[in-house]
Each structure stands twice: as C-alpha cells, then as structure tokens.
Amino acid sequence: MKLHVEGLSVRFRLPGAVVQAVTDARFTLDQGRCLALVGESGCGKSVMAHALLGLLPANAAVTGHAWLDDLDLITAPEQVLARQVRGRRIGLIPQSPAAHLTPVRTARAQLAETLRELGRPDTPDALARRAGLRPADLDRYPHQLSGGMAQRVANALALAGDPPLLLADEPTTGLDRPLVDATMAELRRLCDEGRSVLLITHDLRAAEQVADDIAVMYASRIVELASARAFFDGPRHPYAQGLLDALPTRAFTPIPGQPPELTRLPDGCAFQPRCPRATALCEEQPVLNEVACHHA
Numbered sequence: 514m515k516l517h518v519e520g521l522s523v524r525f526r527l528p529g530a531v532v533q534a535v536t537d538a539r540f541t542l543d544q545g546r547c548l549a550l551v552g553e554s555g556c557g558k559s560v561m562a563h564a565l566l567g568l569l570p571a572n573a574a575v576t577g578h579a580w581l582d583d584l585d586l587i588t589a590p591e592q593v594l595a596r597q598v599r600g601r602r603i604g605l606i607p608q609s610p611a612a613h614l615t616p617v618r619t620a621r622a623q624l625a626e627t628l629r630e631l632g633r634p635d636t637p638d639a640l641a642r643r644a645g646l647r648p649a650d651l652d653r654y655p656h657q658l659s660g661g662m663a664q665r666v667a668n669a670l671a672l673a674g675d676p677p678l679l680l681a682d683e684p685t686t687g688l689d690r691p692l693v694d695a696t697m698a699e700l701r702r703l704c705d706e707g708r709s710v711l712l713i714t715h716d717l718r719a720a721e722q723v724a725d726d727i728a729v730m731y732a733s734r735i736v737e738l739a740s741a742r743a744f745f746d747g748p749r750h751p752y753a754q755g756l757l758d759a760l761p762t763r764a765f766t767p768i769p770g771q772p773p774e775l776t777r778l779p780d781g782c783a784f785q786p787r788c789p790r791a792t793a794l795c796e797e798q799p800v801l802n803e804v805a806c807h808h809a
C-alpha cells in the first residue's frame with residue numbers, strides 16, 4: 514500500500530468566516546513506514562485525518578487528492594469509504610481507548626461484533642492474542658480493563674479488518690510514560706510487520722520513538738517534511754526548531770506567542786509574528802522546497 518496526498522486543502526464555512534484548516538498538504542507514506550504529523554493544538558492535524566477517512570462534517574469543503582493506491586479517498590463515494598475503506602483498508606486507533614469502548618459490553622462482545630460487521634473469519638481470541646491480550650482478559654468490561662489493556666483492545670478492534678494503513682490520532686493522550694512507550698513500541702511492531710502508520714501527536718518524544726518520517730504542521734500547512742533522523746538532528750524551519758527547543762530534554766524554552774486564527778491567516782508566512790528569524794522575505798508565502806535529499 515501507498516498513501517499519496519497531493520494538494521489537500523480543507524475549508525470550513527462558518528457564518529461570516531472561513532476556517533482554513535488544511536492548506537495544500539502533500540506527502541507520501543510508503544508501506545511499512547510510520548509518518549508522524551506533529552504540531553501545536555488546532556493546526557489541522559485531526560482535520561487532515563478525518564478528510565482521509567471521509568468523516569468531515571457537511572460545512573467542510575475538501576479539494577486535492579489522497580491516493581490510497583489507486584483509490585482517491587477525496588472523491589470516493591461515501592458508500593465505498595464505508596464498505597471498503599474504513600476498518601478494511603484504514604484502521605483507526607482512537608484517541609481515548611477507554612471512552613471508545615461501549616461500557617456495558619465485554620471486550621469479547623465488541624471484538625466479535627466488529628469481526629462480524631467486517632465479515633472476518635477470525636475469532637475474538639485469535640485477534641486478542643495478536644494484540645497481546647490473554648483470552649481471559651476479553652471477559653472484562655471496559656471499566657475493568659487497565660489503561661494498557663484498553664489500548665490493546667482498541668488496537669485489536671483497529672486491526673480486526675487487517676488494514677494495511679493505520680491512523681492513530683493522539684493515541685497517547687492522558688497515558689503515563691510507560692504506557693506511551695508501550696504504545697509506541699506496539700506501533701513500531703505493526704510497521705515492522707509491513708503496515709503503515711500515520712501517527713498524529715504533539716508528543717515529539719513519542720514521535721521520535723516510532724516515526725521514520727516527520728511532517729511538521731503549522732497553521733494548516735506542512736512546513737517541514739524530513740526523515741526523523743534529519744529532523745531531530747537538524748530541523749530547518751524556525752518553527753520546527755522552536756518545537757524541539759521547547760522539549761524538557763532540550764532547552765525547555767517555549768515558543769513565544771500563539772498560533773494565528775485560521776479564519777484570519779496572513780498572506781505571508783503564518784509563523785512570521787513569532788519567528789526570531791523573520792525578514793522582509795516572509796511577507797510572501799514561502800514554498801516548501803527540498804533543502805536536502807528528502808528534506809523539504
């Protein structure tokens with residue numbers, strides 16, 4: 514499988530305003546790789562994920578393409594997305610596994626139902642084992658599962674349809690460090706098995722543990738795209754540098770100021786007002802160019 518996003522933009526129409534949630538995104542995610550999409554709250558990461566799944570509300574206008582092999586997810590009819598894509602070609606690892614599970618039903622009942630809906634021959638026990646659960650764990654109700662077990666049940670549900678691409682939107686929100694580490698190790702294992710993972714996170718340390726490539730998003734645009742190694746060794750965009758400098762393990766210096774409102778983006782570089790390196794050049798919208806091989 515290959516995911517190739519090309520000129521993807523999302524606009525939300527509001528009374529008297531337009532939200533520019535995603536602007537001209539382009540990236541490729543190859544089989545067996547993990548791409549982490551990072552950036553501050555509200556920059557458009559989740560909207561991008563929802564656009565790929567065809568799950569945006571009616572006030573959204575989407576343009577561009579997102580090729581999943583030869584299927585354009587942006588123009589595909591809802592019926593195709595519902596019957597062939599969600600759960601089967603793209604699995605969704607939810608943000609809050611415990612909240613995602615139905616409280617009054619056991620883990621086994623939920624896995625069985627998902628398998629039935631997808632028309633899969635596997636048993637819940639087999640699926641659970643592959644996700645690192647013991648069959649006995651499946652008799653539990655969501656409130657009886659530890660955080661780690663709930664995460665595994667959620668992963669098992671996402672993997673029920675054997676999708677080659679997994680989308681994980683903030684899968685570690687609210688988890689303690691050991692559980693974050695375990696979740697990242699599990700995502701890495703899934704990649705090493707040949708699946709592809711699009712990981713959305715603002716946890717750069719988690720991204721560093723698992724990602725092959727990093728895409729940095731700021732104010733609706735991808736502003737830097739590089740291999741994880743090149744990114745962590747030498748980010749090029751001042752915003753990416755700022756994100757790294759904000760880490761407790763590095764300078765621990767937050768980026769001053771706030772991101773702009775997506776209803777009133779400036780014509781030029783949206784980071785300019787917060788940027789220590791802004792010049793007159795920044796009055797114009799910068800273009801994402803390759804500064805080194807595979808480093809945009």
Ligand SMILES: Nc1ncnc2c1ncn2[C@@H]1O[C@H](COP(=O)(O)OP(=O)(O)OP(=O)(O)O)[C@@H](O)[C@H]1O
Pocket residue numbers: 525527532534552553554555556557558559560561570572715775
């Ligand atoms: N249905 C909608 N109508 C209008 N604006 C929306 C809608 N959904 C999202 N937005 C706006 O789109 C922008 C991007 O939101 P998004 O949820 O993608 O951010 P994010 O990067 O995922 O942030 P976080 O890290 O907090 O999850 C935000 O400004 C948000 O308010």
Ligand code: NI
Pocket residue numbers: 558559560682683
């Ligand atoms: Ni989000």
